[in-house]
Amino acid sequence: MCGIAGIVDLNGRLGPQRLRGIAAAMSATMSHRGPDDCGVWVDPTGQCALAQRRLSIVDLSPLGRQPMVDDSGEVGLTFNGEIYNYLDLRRRLESQGHRFRSRCDAEVLLHLMAEQHADRLDALRGMYAFAVWNARERSLLLARDPFGKKPLYLARGRGWFAFASELRALEVIEDLDRTISREALADYLLLQYVHAPRSIYQGVEKLEPGCWLTLDGNGGEQRGRHFAWRAGDAEAEVELAEAYEGRVEQLDALLTQAVQRRLISDVPLGAFLSGGIDSALVVSRMRRLGTHTKTYSVGFADSPESEHVQAREIAAHLGCEHHDIVLRPDAIDLAPLIARSLDEPNGDSSCLPTYLLSEFTRRHVTVALSGDGGDEMFGGYGRYFDTLSDVEADAGAIASSLYLGPRLTIFQPSDIMRFLGEIPPATHANTMKWSRMLDRSDRPLMHSMRSVDVQSYLPGAVLAKVDRMSMQHSLEVRCPLLDYDVARFAAALSADDLVTRGRSENGRPALAGKRILKTLLERELPREWVHRRKRGFGLPANFWNGPALRSFAHDLLAGPDTRLAECLDHGQLKNWLIEQESPQCFSIYRLWPLLILELWLREAGVRRPSSRRQGSTSIGVEPLANKCAVR
Numbered sequence: 001m002c003g004i005a006g007i008v009d010l011n012g013r014l015g016p017q018r019l020r021g022i023a024a025a026m027s028a029t030m031s032h033r034g035p036d037d038c039g040v041w042v043d044p045t046g047q048c049a050l051a052q053r054r055l056s057i058v059d060l061s062p063l064g065r066q067p068m069v070d071d072s073g074e075v076g077l078t079f080n081g082e083i084y085n086y087l088d089l090r091r092r093l094e095s096q097g098h099r100f101r102s103r104c105d106a107e108v109l110l111h112l113m114a115e116q117h118a119d120r121l122d123a124l125r126g127m128y129a130f131a132v133w134n135a136r137e138r139s140l141l142l143a144r145d146p147f148g149k150k151p152l153y154l155a156r157g158r159g160w161f162a163f164a165s166e167l168r169a170l171e172v173i174e175d176l177d178r179t180i181s182r183e184a185l186a187d188y189l190l191l192q193y194v195h196a197p198r199s200i201y202q203g204v205e206k207l208e209p210g211c212w213l214t215l216d217g218n219g220g221e222q223r224g225r226h227f228a229w230r231a232g233d234a235e236a237e238v239e240l241a242e243a244y245e246g247r248v249e250q251l252d253a254l255l256t257q258a259v260q261r262r263l264i265s266d267v268p269l270g271a272f273l274s275g276g277i278d279s280a281l282v283v284s285r286m287r288r289l290g291t292h293t294k295t296y297s298v299g300f301a302d303s304p305e306s307e308h309v310q311a312r313e314i315a316a317h318l319g320c321e322h323h324d325i326v327l328r329p330d331a332i333d334l335a336p337l338i339a340r341s342l343d344e345p346n347g348d349s350s351c352l353p354t355y356l357l358s359e360f361t362r363r364h365v366t367v368a369l370s371g372d373g374g375d376e377m378f379g380g381y382g383r384y385f386d387t388l389s390d391v392e393a394d395a396g397a398i399a400s401s402l403y404l405g406p407r408l409t410i411f412q413p414s415d416i417m418r419f420l421g422e423i424p425p426a427t428h429a430n431t432m433k434w435s436r437m438l439d440r441s442d443r444p445l446m447h448s449m450r451s452v453d454v455q456s457y458l459p460g461a462v463l464a465k466v467d468r469m470s471m472q473h474s475l476e477v478r479c480p481l482l483d484y485d486v487a488r489f490a491a492a493l494s495a496d497d498l499v500t501r502g503r504s505e506n507g508r509p510a511l512a513g514k515r516i517l518k519t520l521l522e523r524e525l526p527r528e529w530v531h532r533r534k535r536g537f538g539l540p541a542n543f544w545n546g547p548a549l550r551s552f553a554h555d556l557l558a559g560p561d562t563r564l565a566e567c568l569d570h571g572q573l574k575n576w577l578i579e580q581e582s583p584q585c586f587s588i589y590r591l592w593p594l595l596i597l598e599l600w601l602r603e604a605g606v607r608r609p610s611s612r613r614q615g616s617t618s619i620g621v622e623p624l625a626n627k628c629a630v631r
Contacts, residue, residue, distance in 0.1 A: 002066070003033030003053040003165040003471075004078040006131050007173075008140055009046070010219045011159040016046035023049035026162075026169040033080075033165060033471045036060075041067035041076045043135040047217060050078040050133060055474055057082065057367060060266050063102035068110050074135040077110040080165055081128030081150045082478065084261035089123060116141040118212045121226040125261065125484050129207075131163060138217030146227035147373070147482050148196070148209030148459030151467060155204045161215055163207075166343040170204060171607055177203025178604075180567055186420060186427040189411040192347035192593045193460040195430060200344050209459045229454050231491050232447030238492035247497060248519050251489060255520070258483035259285035259369065267366040270294035272357060272477075273322070275310025276534065277380070277517050278371025280318075282480050284524040286369065287318050296361040296368065298353060299326040310532070317525060325360050331549045335592075339599030341472045347410065347593025348461045354469040362473040372466055373482035376453045377490035378514045379498035382534065383407035384449050385511040388499070391445060393508050399445050400435035408457070410590055418576075419568040430456075444495040550580065553595045563601035564594065 005026035009019055023040045031038075034053025042049045052066040067078045083089070086105035089112060094100070098111045105126075112120055113132050116139060127149035132141045142163060144152050155162050157175045164170050171178070179202040184194045196206040207213060210227035241247045259282060263269065271286060273279050273295035286293045295315045299308025308324045315322035329352065338351050361368050375381050386407060391397045405412070413431075416423050434456070438448045463479075470477045480486065493516065500518075502510035512531075521530045557564060558574050565573070573594075579585045 002055055002080045003027065003030030003169070004051070004080045004129065004131060005030070005162070005164040005169050006048065006050040006078060006133070006140075007160055007162040008048045008133075008215060008217075009160060010217070012047075013159045016042045016049075019046065019049035022162075022173065023051035025172040026164055027051035027053055029169045029172065030164070030166055032474060035474050037062075037065055039065055039067055041069060041078075043076060043133055044073060045135050045138070047138065048076075048133040048135070048140065050076050050131060052078045052080075055366070055476060056267070057476060058264060058266055059102050059104035061102070064104040064106060066106055068106050070110060070114055072136075075110070075114045076133050076135075077106060077113070077130060079106045079109055079128065079130040081126055081130070081145065082262075082264075082476070083109055083124055083126040083128065084264065084483075085123075085125040113141065113143075116214065118143070118214070118224055118226060121212060127478070127482075129165065140215040141212065142207060142215075143212040143226070144207045144209055146210045146229065146484060146487070147454070147463065149463050149467065149479065149482065151464065152207040153199060153204050154207055154213070155201075156219075157203070161219065167199060167201070167204060168343045168607065171604075177201065179203065180601075182420060182422075183424040183426045185567055186416050186424045187430075188345055188347065188593065188597060189416050189419060190409050190413075190427060190431075191456065191460060192410045192589075193464060194344060195456060195460050198426070229451070229487055229491055230447075231450040231454075231493075232443045232495075233491065238489050240489075240492055244497065244516075247493070248516055251486075251516055252520055254483070254486050254489055255281065255480065256285050256288065258480040258486050260289055261483065262369055262478040262480055263289065263291060265367050268294075268364065269367040269369075270296055270361065270365040271369040272361065272371070273297050273311045273315055273320070274371070275307035275314065275532070276371065277514055277521055277530065278374030278481055280314050280371075280525060281374075281517060281521050282369050282371050283314070283320060284318055284521070285480070287320065293318070293320045294365060295320045295322045296357065296364070297322075297324040298357045298360055299324055301326055301328040310529070314525065314529070323360075323364060327356060329356065332552050335552075335595055336599050339596050340603050342468055342596070342600060344464075345593075345597045345600045346461065346465055346468065347596050348465050349588065349592045351465050351469055351596075354465055355472065358470040358473045358475050358477075362475040366474070367476045367478065368470075369478050369480060370466065371481060372462060372477075372479045373458065373487075374514065374517065376450055376458050376462075377481055377487060378493075378517050379446055379450060379495075380513045380534065381453070384446060384513060385499075387449065388445060388511055389508045398439065399448070400438040403438055403449055403452070404431060404434060408452075410593055415576075418572050421569065446495040446498060550586070550591070553577075553591055556598050557594060562598060563605065564598050567601070 007022050020040050020042050027038050030053050034055045036056040037054035040051045050067040067076045069076045083105040086108040090108045093111050100107050116132055121143055127145045129144045129150035129152040151165050153164050153167050155170050155176055170176055181202045184198045184200045187195045194200050196208045199206055211225050214222045241250055271283050273283055283295055297308045297311035299306040334352055387403045390402050391399055413423055434452045437452055466477050497516050500512045500515045518530050554577050558577050
């Protein structure tokens with residue numbers, strides 16, 4: 001797990017030394033992503049510089065240092081993530097005559113992708129964002145993993161192309177276009193995050209999950225997709241057992257394999273454990289594989305909603321070495337901290353507990369397995385069943401109107417019109433695309449809802465939150481339920497494999513999700529534990545509802561120096577804040593994203609260059625950056 005960055009000089013204006021300085025400066029902004037080592041490589045032609053911050057996980061020796069360069073000295077790699085099947089790939093490459101010096105996956109990836117054949121991405125099983133520069137071909141290849149676990153931002157300017165794991169790394173380039181994007185603001189209001197390929201800045205984009213990009217030395221681009229997950233597609237490359245019990249056995253084997261792949265580590269490893277289905281399944285497989293399993297959870301004082309007691313019960317039942325911490329967090333203190341920790345605004349309120357859990361876990365281990373992805377892969381969100389029940393109860397109900405309303409989105413289109421005066425075409429196009437998916441009559445609605453979430457909510461909110469909050473503490477998080485083979489299997493399952501139907505109440509069906517996961521977990525835990533009411537991973541209600549938080553937010557958002565006034569209609573914002581003073585109208589799920597956006601804008605303003613010189617590029621190299629290994 002690392003931070004990567006790079007810059008390509010498209011017209012020869014910068015020169016090798018300046019390229020090295022820019023790459024080192026980008027790297028220095030991401031020291032939290034890789035505290036163990038750092039390096040910069042400039043290719044022999046002086047056209048491209050690659051940088052990396054290293055969090056050492058496999059092969060802790062200097063042989064694993066990046067950027068990694070092939071024997072010719074002309075092909076370089078910078079890589080963030082883990083390739084879990086790298087030993088199999090290595091054996092295949094060795095049979096073809098390749099020779100290796102290290103034990104790390106980065107060297108395998110370098111040999112595999114040196115010729116920049118995008119079709120070889122299909123062979124990778126892991127989480128990754130990487131760049132390969134081939135000086136002979138004057139060509140750059142960028143790629144991102146199937147579900148977007150690892151981030152990758154892209155930017156262009158006058159004669160340059162740059163990329164980085166974090167948005168703030170690109171901010172060291174002075175002529176970066178940092179205009180706040182109205183399309184991004186509309187996305188954020190609607191979804192609480194900025195949907196790829198957009199970023200909050202007009203001049204920066206995100207490479208979409210499961211995609212690749214090639215750039216030639218003249219700036220020409222080609223793009224493609226190497227992975228797409230669509231639940232219920234007929235062409236799913238999975239042969240399912242005919243009987244339900246057979247499918248349960250298939251999933252058992254796949255999930256055990258996925259966990260085993262993620263146990264490769266030369267540093268201490270543990271797991272997040274809540275009181276829920278997903279993390280309990282992951283931990284049970286770790287125990288089955290014979291590992292001494294360390295588990296971690298965070299609880300909140302004076303909260304009946306806190307899951308830490310259930311996590312303790314599960315850990316004791318499974319025989320884990322469990323660690324937890326019970327906190328009494330303060331939103332007013334933590335909100336600025338979270339905003340500072342985000343390279344791009346993310347209004348998901350569970351950023352807070354994820355930050356606290358990651359901080360606690362990193363005191364003990366460097367790698368943690370988690371249950372992220374289980375809700376999307378196996379149908380666990382309550383909004384799925386609310387929507388299914390409504391559609392079944394009312395033949396005239398429109399699924400997209402129900403699902404894309406307050407169940408999934410934060411502010412509604414009328415609110416966006418109120419604050420921005422328009423709904424930008426890109427935002428409208430996305431909602432129309434998702435509406436068409438949800439209203440299809442040729443597949444079960446459960447499949448459509450899962451597919452929409454995997455395209456949007458999973459990479460935009462869930463995985464972005466986990467990556468940014470965990471990497472603030474240099475903690476690597478691995479997600480077995482988003483394993484390539486587990487995900488393909490989940491896409492092929494029927495809706496009946498996922499949904500349990502109970503006795504109807506008041507004419508509405510009683511539905512519950514994750515049927516096949518619960519069947520598996522009943523083998524490990526008492527049945528009543530498996531079927532306990534689902535609780536989201538968030539802070540207790542009494543944490544949010546205090547008048548002090550509302551007063552704090554009002555002072556920031558309605559005050560004369562609010563940064564949101566530069567982006568939104570300030571009069572309408574003030575009116576909305578007045579409405580929030582009513583207990584009937586108050587919504588922390590709306591207030592928190594606006595508070596985070598305001599605090600983020602203030603932090604971004606501090607980071608802006610103090611001056612601009614026409615045609616210049618700020619490299620901002622701090623003394624620490626000069627200590628990076630250079631080639």
